[in-house]
Amino acid sequence: MTHFYKGSLVFSMLFFVFGKFDARGQVSFTLKEADRFYENYHYAAAIPLYENWLAKRPHDTPVIEKLADSYSKINDSGNEERLYKKLIDENPADKNGLFKYASALAKNGKYEQSIQYFKLFSEKGGDARGLRYAAALQNRDKLYKDSLKVVIKPLIVNSRNDDFSPAFYRNGILFCSDRRSGKVTKTFDWNQSAYLDIYYLKDTSDVYKANESAEVGSKQKKSSVVPQTHSDYTYQTSNDTRTLGYFNRPVHNDSLQLDGTRLVKFSNAINTKYHEGPLVFFNGEDSVIFTRNNYYKGKYKTDNEGVNKLKLFTAKREGETWSVKGFPFNSDQYSVGHPALSPDNKILFFASDMPGGKGGTDIWYCNWSPNGWSKPQNLAEVNTEGQEMFPFVDEQGNLFLASDGWGGLGGLDVFYARNSRQGFDTPRNVGSPINSSKDDFGLIVRDDGRTGYFSSGRNWNKTLDDIYYFKSKTPLVKSYFLKGIAKEDSTNEVLPQTTIVLLNEKEEQIAVVETGADGSYSFPVEPDQKYRLKADKNNYIPYTKSVSTEGMEPGDSTRVDAILSKKDSSSLPIALADSKTNKTPDRADLKEKKNNQDTETEKSLKVNPIYFDLGKSNIRPDAAKELDKIVAVMMENPAMKIELGSHTDARGSDAFNLSLSDRRAKASANYIISKGISPDRIVGKGYGESKLVNGCANNVKCSEAEHQLNRRTEFIVISIVD
Structure with missing residues (x-):
């Protein structure tokens, strides 16, 4: 398809071409006349002349190419396919011929063969169109899914x-x-x-x-x-x-x-x-x-x-x-x-x-x-x-x-x-x-x-x-959506009147909605972008999650349910305490210190340590709940930076335990980061078995419960102001 003015012209036709007549009154054509028609864009007139020439000289590659192109120009895809097949049979390395033959097969609905030759075109050094067409035709079900x-x-x-x-x-x-x-x-x-x-x-x-x-x-x-x-x-x-x-x-x-x-x-x-x-x-x-x-x-x-x-x-x-x-x-x-x-x-x-x-x-x-x-x-x-x-x-x-x-x-x-x-x-x-x-x-x-x-x-x-x-029935231009339902963690009940906020990668608020009676929300989003979703409701721990729309197809929705945990006396409010005096300053003290740029360091979070299984570093469900509390406090204090100190019990070599504690620190940090906290606000450090909380050292007989107390991650606030 090379013409610029309009789309397709495919038709049956009667040819009336001025030519030379032999002694029997029949039309005699010359290659020179055919080329003159072709060069002047008169493809319909050139076609019978080239066909006549090839009938006697079937391997004349330049004429095959011109005849194939002429059929392509008038959108006679049947003859286009026939001639380009002949062309690549004569010259299998002809990239242009491969692409044109693959295109003709596609026009004739021969998609499996077409895919084969588009791929071959690409393998021979052809441009990106080969792989684009091969991918489109291999996944052509997507092009038919909305046809009804x-x-x-x-x-x-x-x-x-x-x-x-x-x-x-x-x-x-x-x-x-x-x-x-x-x-x-x-x-x-x-x-x-x-x-x-x-x-x-x-x-x-x-x-x-x-x-x-x-x-x-x-x-x-x-x-x-x-x-x-x-x-x-x-x-x-x-x-x-x-x-x-x-x-x-x-x-x-x-x-x-x-x-x-x-x-x-x-x-x-x-x-x-x-x-x-x-x-x-x-x-x-x-x-x-x-x-x-x-x-x-x-x-x-x-x-x-x-x-x-x-x-x-x-x-x-x-x-x-x-x-x-x-x-x-x-x-x-x-x-x-x-x-x-x-x-x-x-x-x-x-x-x-x-x-x-x-x-x-x-x-x-x-x-x-x-x-x-x-x-x-x-x-x-x-x-x-x-x-x-x-x-x-x-x-x-x-x-x-x-x-x-x-x-x-x-x-x-x-x-x-x-x-x-x-x-x-x-x-x-x-x-x-x-x-x-x-x-x-x-x-x-x-x-x-x-x-x-x-x-x-x-x-x-x-x-x-x-x-x-x-x-x-639907708009031709398909949008992308982030959808979900706000639910309570323990009961899985929907949560109406929950505030849902969408932020972009720069932490800029894009949109905010309040869930209705069914607890649902929906945001239009852009493809191949990174977002953060926040959900907040009175008497619930705020929820946050990083979301990527990479790989989304038009009309698709990414579902993220906002799972909120109810606050209770055993877990909230979470306070900041001085790690040396164990004194908990009130919010007014923190505000005054922040205003005075008086940085408080070495403050531990009043939150339960998280624990790990023997020899493992994966985050258990009970640990995830405690980490969610850390995330909530850090959301409320945007300048807060923390250290995650991870530890092991004394069993195993010192080198193995140091490596294991480092993996636990990284796993804890990655979980918090996945909830939308910037990585530069977290320091993860593994201490191995160097800071045991009890006497369960090497060669000391202890219960499994006593060893469990040492397999932990603790949290230290290293800064609460910019």
């Missing part, structure tokens, strides 16, 4: 030709089409092909209701189709505007176009005798940015190689006419098109193959100021080595785009990049049924995030690109 939640219907205004890139306008939509309603009067001089224009469907209230019982892809309310007697292509730009050309007779007319009331051509000031494409309105309905061939004020321009590129133009309504001017960053040497605007109209997104991109066509953006549009910048986080195009921005600032580089079901797929505090997230595939094995692109979504329109080439054996309506 989305209904799609083709619009009854679709013609047998190309209809694509809808845009909201008043009560209807505008879209691009190369349909013709009568005699073709404006054609490309060399091959007399039809051109794209912008059409206006004034009312969309029932254009899909008529198809309630229709299968996706069906066509209704059509007038008779006039058989076409010739099909060819315009001289394509590098954006590859592939538009059918017709000789002798006009093409299909659809019924709604004929009445001239509901479906009409848009302004003649916008439509010209060349191609007009995707557009977007801004500042109301009287200003528009649109795509057109490099044709302005009667001048048709090309690049240094004679190729006509695409440009963006702005137009402002003045009475019944439009004044048109060019976008300041247009160029004769590269293309810009497919405009989209942020909700505040201050950021313009567009597709371009200008220098400085990642490959193919990329999404670029400009910022608006009173001085005009800023210099374009590459939106690197959404671009790949492939093609990114057809951007659209919803009311929440989320970016939709079409891409063949991020990995999907085949051809162009529709992706969204969620708008977050850090910019745009990595693009995510919107999944089936909006995406298919064929080209899917040009999606627009209403403010509800659930309904809209998109373009697709999935019905290629009957028509070309069509426009579809979609309605989803």
Whole structure:
């Protein structure tokens, strides 16, 4: 898929090509003529010439490659697969051929084979697209999991030709089409092909209701189709505007176009005798940015190689006419098109193959100021080595785009990049049924995030690109949530009216809620971030826990239940006591000392020591409860720093016991850190068997209960002020 202007054009055709006739009246083609068609982007005309050549010279690799590419350009994926298979049989090390063959297999729904060749492409040194596609197809169940939640219907205004890139306008939509309603009067001089224009469907209230019982892809309310007697292509730009050309007779007319009331051509000031494409309105309905061939004020321009590129133009309504001017960053040497605007109209997104991109066509953006549009910048986080195009921005600032580089079901797929505090997230595939094995692109979504329109080439054996309506039970852009229930530790009962606070990695409060009768809470969160959750309720020990959203998928929820322990006389209040005098200062004394910057050291926490099993360093449930008390005190005293002193009994060698006590100190510290306390507030130290609390030294016979008293961790406050 290399063309830039629009998505897919797959069709059956009759070829009418001027050639040389031999003595028997048969057409005789030369390779030179085939190459001339190919180099001028007339792939349909080149195909029968190359096929004729290969019939006699089946191992001509350069011709195989050109013929395969020609079929790819017209989206004939069946013949594309056949020819690229032939190409890699001739040259198994051809990385480009491997990727194209894998892509053709995907377009034809042969996913297991496709995975094999995408991986082979990667193993041969191919770019990141190989592994992206292999991963996406191996996990394609994810792309189908919400398919029953989305209904799609083709619009009854679709013609047998190309209809694509809808845009909201008043009560209807505008879209691009190369349909013709009568005699073709404006054609490309060399091959007399039809051109794209912008059409206006004034009312969309029932254009899909008529198809309630229709299968996706069906066509209704059509007038008779006039058989076409010739099909060819315009001289394509590098954006590859592939538009059918017709000789002798006009093409299909659809019924709604004929009445001239509901479906009409848009302004003649916008439509010209060349191609007009995707557009977007801004500042109301009287200003528009649109795509057109490099044709302005009667001048048709090309690049240094004679190729006509695409440009963006702005137009402002003045009475019944439009004044048109060019976008300041247009160029004769590269293309810009497919405009989209942020909700505040201050950021313009567009597709371009200008220098400085990642490959193919990329999404670029400009910022608006009173001085005009800023210099374009590459939106690197959404671009790949492939093609990114057809951007659209919803009311929440989320970016939709079409891409063949991020990995999907085949051809162009529709992706969204969620708008977050850090910019745009990595693009995510919107999944089936909006995406298919064929080209899917040009999606627009209403403010509800659930309904809209998109373009697709999935019905290629009957028509070309069509426009579809979609309605989803859930928003297309999936969010991430942290959810849970506040519960009491001992009874597991839910705790209503519990204050739940969410903090980021910098300890900044992001959100706070109070649980309802069911004790539940829910926070929207960002993927791949670290958070801390705090829960507090009167007469309960505060709860805190560190939470990571790394690896979360769109629409997923991470569940963390806040388990709070009830305060009782045996454990609370927890006080600070001088380790030498055992005197407990009151809170006023601590406050005065803090204000005077009089640092108190060597204070032990009035909390039970924690104990360990013989020879082990894991935190037991009874120890966890005591450590939770330490966490609660440290939360209330943000400047407090403590030392964890861990000890062993006398059994075992001195070296082993020193190592074991060190592991116990680290285990105790790690538990407290896991609850959200900064590591720099904790010092862990192992003392081995050097500080026994009784006489159970080496070679002294003691009970197990006496030895247990020595297997402990004690807590010393080394600082309570900054």
